[in-house]
Amino acid sequence: MARSIRLVYRNMQGRCRINHDWEPIAKRSAVLVTAAEWVAGRDPYDETGRPHLGDADIWVSNIGPHDPEGAAGGVEFILHVDWDEPLAVQVTITVFEPIENFLVGN
Helix, strand or coil: CCCCEEEEEEECCCEEEEEEECCCCCCEEEEEEEEEEEEEECCCCCCCCCCCCCCEEEEEEEEEEECCCCCCCCEEEEEEEEECCCCCEEEEEEEEEECCCHHHHH
């Protein structure tokens, strides 16, 4: 069964290497990471906010799940925020069942 968590990273700009430790993830996990600009709710005390599909190009690349390295397993990824000033970004990490097989192509 898939599991997901959502995180907000503030003041993100350019190419940012991120590691997030989360126990359900291991090296053999299939992991998907998505990102979008995040805008806080109208109530200043509302931390839930919502994704904002503005003009900034935001994407994730180089997703690499890993085994526990002193703590829990987790995932490293590159977050790209192509905008003239830092933005808040909402990231969703979804982990699926472990991969069934690992093959090396030619």
